[in-house]
Amino acid sequence: MKDVYLFSGFLGSGKTSMLTDVIRQLKEKNLKPAVIMNELGKLPFDSQAVEKDIPLKEMLEGCICCSGAEKTEAQIQSLLLDSDFDVLIIETTGAAHPVEALDAVYSPLFADKLNVKGIVTVADSKLWLHRETLTPQVRSLFMEQIRHAHLLLANKTDLLTEVEQGQVVYELQGLNPHAFILQTTNGRVPLHLLEGLKATTQADKADIVKAPIASLQLGSRLVEFTDVEFSQEQFEDWVRTLPETIYRMKGYVPIEGIKNPMLFQYAYGMVQWLPEYIKMPAKLVIIGENVGSLPVIGMN
Structure with a gap:
């Protein structure tokens, strides 16, 4: 890296x-x-x-x-x-x-x-x-x-x-x-x-990585969705549970009944969905504070 x-x-x-x-x-x-x-x-x-x-x-x-x-x-x-x-x-x-x-x-x-x-x-x-x-x-x-x-x-x-x-x-x-x-x-x-600065990126494959990001205000987390799909309503219900310290998310989310993962964007409470015409990797980047301990939808 x-x-x-x-x-x-x-x-x-x-x-x-x-x-x-x-x-x-x-x-x-x-x-x-x-x-x-x-x-x-x-x-x-x-x-x-x-x-x-x-x-x-x-x-x-x-x-x-x-x-x-x-x-x-x-x-x-x-x-x-x-x-x-x-x-x-x-x-x-x-x-x-x-x-x-x-x-x-x-x-x-x-x-x-x-x-x-x-x-x-x-x-x-x-x-x-x-x-x-x-x-x-x-x-x-x-x-x-x-x-x-x-x-x-x-x-x-x-x-x-x-x-x-x-x-x-x-x-x-x-x-x-x-x-x-x-x-x-x-x-x-x-x-x-x-x-000596701490890295701010964590990657999730299946389970939540619980290691805290010590002494950093801002961190990020990369989540990869495998063998899982959501409805847009389910996903947005999860988004509404997020604390205000989650500032930004973007990535590609697998949605039931839709061939390719959809482009998803979130910023300061606003959500946007856009269709993708090619199959993009089902990954989501989350940016905010204390992202390491954040329960993520689809992660056990």
């Missing part, structure tokens, strides 16, 4: 500086990185920082967590088929919500080939101290990126006094007590901290 890191952080926080330094460390360990870079504009400014010998996919004029989700799946599929790499780094735009960005990475077509290690968020320490100057919507996004990190970089600490540095760490810990917080300049993070 390929390790995957999702780099998150607000505009100008230092994600690309972190990316180039992590790439350097990976190459020093003779690990081959690949990069998917998402930029909101028409020009790939940040991707110019990636060396020519590294497999790179660019997504311009769109957010990875909005209309770009299907494009992201295609880019990952292309990398898996055509490129030789050990580690995949996905750098999101500064406008990406981390939960939705993580969702865009998961696809039942290749979820069992990727080991998503977690979200690494870079936070501009000075901006954090002046967050009240942001509009409510922007401030909310800024805080959500921090809240859902598995590893959190309090960046640009060289611009703060010691007292301010201590205030930033204290307040960030209050917002996200689960993440390891590292004070940084220029987004420099030791590779071993990334490698």
